Amino acid sequence: MSVRGSLVVISGFSGVGKGTVIRQLLESEKGYALSVSATTRGMRAGETDGVHYFFRTEEEFRRMIEQDELLEHACYCNHYYGTPRAFVEEKLAAGVHVLLEIDTQGARQIRRSYPDALLVFIMPPDAQELRRRLTGRGTEEKAVIRERLQRAAGEADVIEEYDYILVNDQPDACARRLHELIGCQQYRVSRNAEQIRRIRSEIKAFESV
């Protein structure tokens, strides 16, 4: 009915496997695109501009914010990250579902500009697994672990702002459930305003006959 793609926000605790689930979905199903973020942090070994990130200077990034070229943006560890609007808009208009792997702050910004966006929070299968992923293998600095735990606690506080929770027990099963969820979006009333408008005017036309 609706030909426009769905905008899908994927969030979840550090290490929960969001990236793997997304990769699985992109590999197994057609009609999806992953949004590439812009960032001011330096390019790392193995990264490619325009594939992993759009690498930008702070000046360029600030200009993008001013000219409203970003759907959302945030700052971590003194670096900016943001979602370029043009790519997302272009794909949605072409009927492609766009996946955004962003945090809870970004999700909130997206919700404001796209009330119809689908917000999905990926959960770990159990607490032990979450602990392992958050605290690492004991080789990391305490300060790093503490920061990660605080961030997870902050994220857990706002899960209610999301639409759905998916448990990442197995990445392929989780990707399949995500695909089903996204498939159902086309039936949302808010996505079918044109069809509703049409049926109303048709019923009115019958009445006048």
Next chain:
Amino acid sequence: MSVRGSLVVISGFSGVGKGTVIRQLLESEKGYALSVSATTRGMRAGETDGVHYFFRTEEEFRRMIEQDELLEHACYCNHYYGTPRAFVEEKLAAGVHVLLEIDTQGARQIRRSYPDALLVFIMPPDAQELRRRLTGRGTEEKAVIRERLQRAAGEADVIEEYDYILVNDQPDACARRLHELIGCQQYRVSRNAEQIRRIRSEIKAFESV
């Protein structure tokens, strides 16, 4: 994750085939139950008490309203119709999805008591088909047709109160889409309050270690 069943409201214009879609779903999938309405209208040939309706006197019906035994109720053509609460509650608690075939007024009452209910509006495939179904084959009284058209116009005015629209192009395909929609309900954040609470307390426990 959540073991409770989903409460699913099915509405749609007169003659759109809601009943056929529901029957198709009940036949092809397990874990569903159709709510049986109570009514004060007389039993017709071929109808069975407790199967098609719970046939009640007006006095009995009014007592059910007073004792809050109905989830919703409405009056048409001088007869009362309502949804008995006990059956719905029992099935939901047993993890069974309960289908309610009710009108837009009833849907609104359900939404108030069950914010988590899934409200689905079934649409005709096209205007010609809708016209045929609403106006009949020219053998019906004009007053009946006029009333049906007015009612359809009233229903069309409140479609935005529903969550999803499904087009009944083919009853089996429509039932399959309905099944998918209902299957996704278990992932809704509002259905997983307990899991969210647990993960929060677990993260807090990690922090204190």
